[in-house]
Amino acid sequence: MKYRKFILHDLSFFKHESILKKMSISRTMALRKALNLPETPVLAIVGSGGKTSLLFRLAKEYTPRVIVSNTAHLGVNQAENADKVVQLREPQDIPRILDETFDGILLITGLPDERGRYRGLEHTAISLLIDVCKQKRIPLLIEADGCRGKPLKAPGPWEPPIPQKIEQVIVCAGASGFGKPLNEEWVYRSADYSQLANVSLGDLLSSETIAKVISHPLGGLKNIPENSKRYFLINQADSVEQQEFGGNVAIRILSKFDRGVVASLHGTEYTKPVEIHRVYVPVAGVVLAAGESRRFGSPKVLIEIEGEPLVRRIAKIALESYLQPVLVVTGAYPEISSSLSNLDVNIIENPSWKLGQSSSVKVAISALPEHVQAVIFLLGDQPFITSSLLKSLLHAFAISQAPIIAPRVNGQRANPILFSRETFHDLMNMTGDAGGRQIFEKFPLQFIPWEDKKLLLDIDTLDDLANLMKLIDHSSP
Missing domain, CATH: 3.40.50 (Rossmann fold)
Incomplete structure (x- = not known):
């Protein structure tokens, strides 16, 4: 099959x-x-x-x-x-x-x-x-x-x-x-x-x-x-x-x-x-937006997609998907906070953002309320995350209670990824910029199949942005 x-x-x-x-x-x-x-x-x-x-x-x-x-x-x-x-x-x-x-x-x-x-x-x-x-x-x-x-x-x-x-x-x-x-x-x-x-x-x-x-x-x-x-x-x-x-x-x-x-x-x-x-069980959403965007040259999460900053777009999708609470981790660019006005999100500043993505994960885990039993980490530069995908992760977790659940597109693991509370201790012990994949060997991953190849796209360079805009223009009515 x-x-x-x-x-x-x-x-x-x-x-x-x-x-x-x-x-x-x-x-x-x-x-x-x-x-x-x-x-x-x-x-x-x-x-x-x-x-x-x-x-x-x-x-x-x-x-x-x-x-x-x-x-x-x-x-x-x-x-x-x-x-x-x-x-x-x-x-x-x-x-x-x-x-x-x-x-x-x-x-x-x-x-x-x-x-x-x-x-x-x-x-x-x-x-x-x-x-x-x-x-x-x-x-x-x-x-x-x-x-x-x-x-x-x-x-x-x-x-x-x-x-x-x-x-x-x-x-x-x-x-x-x-x-x-x-x-x-x-x-x-x-x-x-x-x-x-x-x-x-x-x-x-x-x-x-x-x-x-x-x-x-x-x-x-x-x-x-x-x-x-x-x-x-x-x-x-x-x-x-x-x-x-x-x-x-x-x-x-x-x-x-x-x-x-x-x-x-x-x-x-x-x-x-x-x-x-x-x-x-309660599942939180965390938008990781603390990075320097060194290759891009400016805060890529503030790029406007269809009239709104990318980080705001992703935070709204997390809210529409019934994730509670929704946290946005900032760091290199404090001005990101102003793009999230009037949204029901908690903004968490990561003073150690230079230590890599693992430092933002730790800051987020430390800020989660005790009743939260899992978290979905969303990358702030991933424009094709959908509410449909986030809800599918919620349903998959409700059915299996697996420690880690990720989408898979054409055999390739993609983001965002759900981590249950049983992984939190190991997430808190991570270092560097590799993120949650550091603990994949310890916990079995469950994958959900996903057909939209655009989920694999993120923005690292100006060329990535140009290609993204072409895709959006092509899909617009």
């Missing part, structure tokens, strides 16, 4: 099973590991498309004992997934209940209502339950929303009932609703959903629309306590198309979350394991 036949920017080559197997993370990875949850979470699950499945699937992974509860209604039949059910009558009974020895999943819930559903615990009871679980270091998982079994939803005025003491929140959405019409068949409270997304009822649910609602402060982020960790789960991604769609939603919302997963939970049919298709 020749990889060059497949184009990653539309992700169509993932449909080839052999390539998917080579790239994919462990499909049976535990949910707890995929989400990187702590040993004793105090966690709420909200949204739609598999909350109860997630509640009990996660509970199964916490041993020897775990408490599950609810602040929204829970079906009596759903409670059958617990090993023991306690209907709480008085909040003061909670310490005594938790003092009793038990193993497995203990559901502490309210009394049943006239419709055969367990009521959610009220504020006093759930607050005390959280306190006692934290004191005894017992994992606590709470379903804190309702959706009438629909894959997508907009919260009502009183929803979701997330306790303020919650430390982690998982926002769920069901991929079975992706691409479907915006109506009550697929979306609970579809009229409210249309207002949040600013689209019309009946419109097809695009990745942009769904991402807008999930990341909206009155949508998926509603009522999440300020200091809580935020996660998302895109469930029901049973086909490659749904996984691709879910990935396009994921990269749009990732800046609002700490981590996210595209998966197939398969309900609570425990004979069928959970499948983890993709794990999305």
